[in-house]
Amino acid sequence: MAKILVVADIKQGVLKGSTAELLSKAKALGAETAVVAIGSNIESLVPELVSAGSDTQYIADDAGLELFSAGPFATCVVEAANQFDADLVWFGFSESGKAAAPRVAARMDIACATEIIDVNLDNGIEITRPAIANKVLQKVKVNTDKLVAVVRAGAFEADESVSGSENVVKLPAPEADLKAVIKELLSDASGEIDLADADIVVSIGRGAKDQAGVDLVKGLASDLGAGFGSSRAMVDGGFMAHNKQVGQTGKIVAPTLYMAFGISGAIQHLAGMNGSKVILAVNKDPEAPIFNVADYGIVGDLFEVVPVLREEIKKVRG
Amino acid sequence: MKILTTVKKVVDVELNIHVESGAIVEDGLQYVINAWDENAVEAAVVLKENNGAETTLVSLGGGDMTDIIRKCYAMGIDNGIHVDDPALEKADSSVYAKVLQKVYETGEYDLIITGKQAQDTDSGQTGIMLAEYLSIPCVSNVIEIQVVDDGNIKVSRLGDAGTEIVEVALPAVVTVSDSINEPRLPAMRGIMMAKKKKIETTDLAGLGTSYDEVGGNALKSEVVEFMKSETRQAGQKFEGDAAELAVKVVDLLANEAKVL
Ligand SMILES: Cc1cc2nc3c(=O)[nH]c(=O)nc-3n(C[C@H](O)[C@H](O)[C@H](O)COP(=O)(O)OP(=O)(O)OC[C@H]3O[C@@H](n4cnc5c(N)ncnc54)[C@H](O)[C@@H]3O)c2cc1C
Numbered sequence: 001m002a003k004i005l006v007v008a009d010i011k012q013g014v015l016k017g018s019t020a021e022l023l024s025k026a027k028a029l030g031a032e033t034a035v036v037a038i039g040s041n042i043e044s045l046v047p048e049l050v051s052a053g054s055d056t057q058y059i060a061d062d063a064g065l066e067l068f069s070a071g072p073f074a075t076c077v078v079e080a081a082n083q084f085d086a087d088l089v090w091f092g093f094s095e096s097g098k099a100a101a102p103r104v105a106a107r108m109d110i111a112c113a114t115e116i117i118d119v120n121l122d123n124g125i126e127i128t129r130p131a132i133a134n135k136v137l138q139k140v141k142v143n144t145d146k147l148v149a150v151v152r153a154g155a156f157e158a159d160e161s162v163s164g165s166e167n168v169v170k171l172p173a174p175e176a177d178l179k180a181v182i183k184e185l186l187s188d189a190s191g192e193i194d195l196a197d198a199d200i201v202v203s204i205g206r207g208a209k210d211q212a213g214v215d216l217v218k219g220l221a222s223d224l225g226a227g228f229g230s231s232r233a234m235v236d237g238g239f240m241a242h243n244k245q246v247g248q249t250g251k252i253v254a255p256t257l258y259m260a261f262g263i264s265g266a267i268q269h270l271a272g273m274n275g276s277k278v279i280l281a282v283n284k285d286p287e288a289p290i291f292n293v294a295d296y297g298i299v300g301d302l303f304e305v306v307p308v309l310r311e312e313i314k315k316v317r318g
Numbered sequence: 319m320k321i322l323t324t325v326k327k328v329v330d331v332e333l334n335i336h337v338e339s340g341a342i343v344e345d346g347l348q349y350v351i352n353a354w355d356e357n358a359v360e361a362a363v364v365l366k367e368n369n370g371a372e373t374t375l376v377s378l379g380g381g382d383m384t385d386i387i388r389k390c391y392a393m394g395i396d397n398g399i400h401v402d403d404p405a406l407e408k409a410d411s412s413v414y415a416k417v418l419q420k421v422y423e424t425g426e427y428d429l430i431i432t433g434k435q436a437q438d439t440d441s442g443q444t445g446i447m448l449a450e451y452l453s454i455p456c457v458s459n460v461i462e463i464q465v466v467d468d469g470n471i472k473v474s475r476l477g478d479a480g481t482e483i484v485e486v487a488l489p490a491v492v493t494v495s496d497s498i499n500e501p502r503l504p505a506m507r508g509i510m511m512a513k514k515k516k517i518e519t520t521d522l523a524g525l526g527t528s529y530d531e532v533g534g535n536a537l538k539s540e541v542v543e544f545m546k547s548e549t550r551q552a553g554q555k556f557e558g559d560a561a562e563l564a565v566k567v568v569d570l571l572a573n574e575a576k577v578l
Binding site: 067070096102110114134138147177183235248267297304312 | 329331332342410411412415437439440442443447450451455456457458459461472475477478480481483484485490496497537538543544545546547550552554556557560561563564565567569570571572578
């Protein structure tokens with residue numbers, strides 16, 4: 001039986017959905033599961049880690065782990081992987097995961113794969129992942145006995161019926177990295193809906209033009225209780241925070257409904273949202289590439305379309 | 319300060335890519351400098367302009383790299399090294415990192431700047447692994463680099479909870495996001511001067527190593543098959559009166575797609 005260690009995705013003290021998704025997939029593969037949770041004041045997360053589907057919980061809880069530092073984070077993961085004798089170490093799709101996974105692989109001298117969307121354990125380890133800005137998929141054969149991987153957002157689904165058992169193992173606090181010291185964290189605005197969790201994402205592009213355009217579409221997003229995202233153009237323009245960028249350099253989202261307003265549909269943007277279930281695009285240009293991936297498209301001016309959309313949506317949602 | 323940047327030649331992602339019998343169809347492909355490496359080159363040149371630095375780029379892989387190396391010269395890079403070894407055509411991130419380790423060891427660099435990932439593999443591993451092999455610090459996904467003094471830099475990194483400000487002791491590896499800068503378009507004068515500059519070409523033996531030593535004969539992973547990605551079909555596109563269309567589409571979202 002394979003042993004799969006999932007690295008808990010904890011953001012500002014909250015356990016993110018990817019942890020349950022990865023553990024569900026591990027269980028579906030018939031694996032023995034463990035989770036490693038790294039941070040400060042996180043022991044209260046144990047019940048959630050258990051119900052997410054882990055059979056062993058490795059906990060590295062130390063004040064020194066409050067702010068993310070890739071070196072010590074990787075040390076904790078390697079420690080847990082060794083104690084558990086994990087065959088697969090999985091990270092959820094996060095900046096911490098992307099930073100730590102190659103370190104863990106280098107230290108354990110095993111293969112590393114990022115953005116995996118599927119795994120097959122029938123004959124050694126084989127994974128599937130997109131490449132070239134999502135234009136192709138590649139099947140990768142792993143030649144080492146073990147693999148460290150970052151799982152692409154939305155690849156696996158959480159299975160509500162899965163559960164685990166409590167077996168907590170405390171890990172020693174890792175040494176701090178004295179050569180790369182985090183001095184400060186300029187926290188993202190709290191209280192906003194995390195794009196990765198949102199069931200509906202409403203996004204704006206350069207077509208929203210100015211603050212009035214941003215506010216207009218933001219109104220629609222709040223009516224819907226949706227995540228409010230954007231293309232890089234609006235981040236570069238200073239209208240939106242970096243953590244709102246959807247695409248290869250930003251967040252990868254796969255909501256039930258993605259609404260794109262004034263976004264052309266550059267390949268780097270599509271790579272972050274074309275796994276959405278349903279896509280609506282509003283764009284003035286009938287030739288905009290976003291229409292090639294949209295289930296519903298309105299060729300028109302967003303300044304005219306959005307107010308009517310808001311009214312109509314209020315009607316149908318009551 | 320001595321800065322090393324890495325530059326990879328990758329398939330142009332803006333063009334159509336076809337897959338046939340498990341492989342990418344070479345016909346019609348074009349190769350360009352990896353966009354994130356262009357950000358790395360720009361970051362190196364900016365540090366040189368503001369703080370004084372000697373900038374060197376290294377490109378790994380077989381084939382002709384003259385065009386991309388000259389482009390980087392025209393942007394302001396001082397020296398170019400091409401590790402021209404056909405064996406590297408088949409390499410994983412770990413192999414690349416080990417070759418870069420050899421390059422680093424021949425040059426005593428203070429700072430290595432790489433793109434956060436390459437557009438052909440989208441793996442994002444090489445720079446981070448290089449730092450591990452060298453046992454030096456690494457900060458990834460960086461959007462700002464400031465020089466503190468001869469031995470230290472301060473970088474901003476986009477992390478999960480916000481922007482992390484990290485003070486890093488040199489030597490170090492930094493991998494950059496495209497949000498760090500807008501790569502310059504080389505001026506004509508730079509382009510003309512770049513044509514005259516020489517490119518140092520070497521291979522694995524020239525770096526005092528072999529394909530075997532860098533792990534090339536025991537690849538940790540290899541791509542066995544390419545497949546088409548599941549492309550979405552264009553759906554219904556409506557033109558006409560904005561208000562009417564909005565009404566219609568809300569109805570479709572609610573009653574056909576059932577997502578509202
Ligand atoms: C290495 C790299 C990484 C990148 N990563 C990302 C990424 O993560 N995310 C990302 O988004 N981009 C990314 N980009 C940038 C990407 O290539 C595009 O430049 C960007 O997505 C364009 O943003 P946009 O669609 O908002 O702007 P534009 O391409 O300028 O499109 C604006 C659109 O708005 C429409 N429009 C204008 N006015 C109106 C109106 N009144 N009503 C309706 N429509 C209107 C126009 O017809 C046009 O289609 C990356 C680029 C590179 C090179």
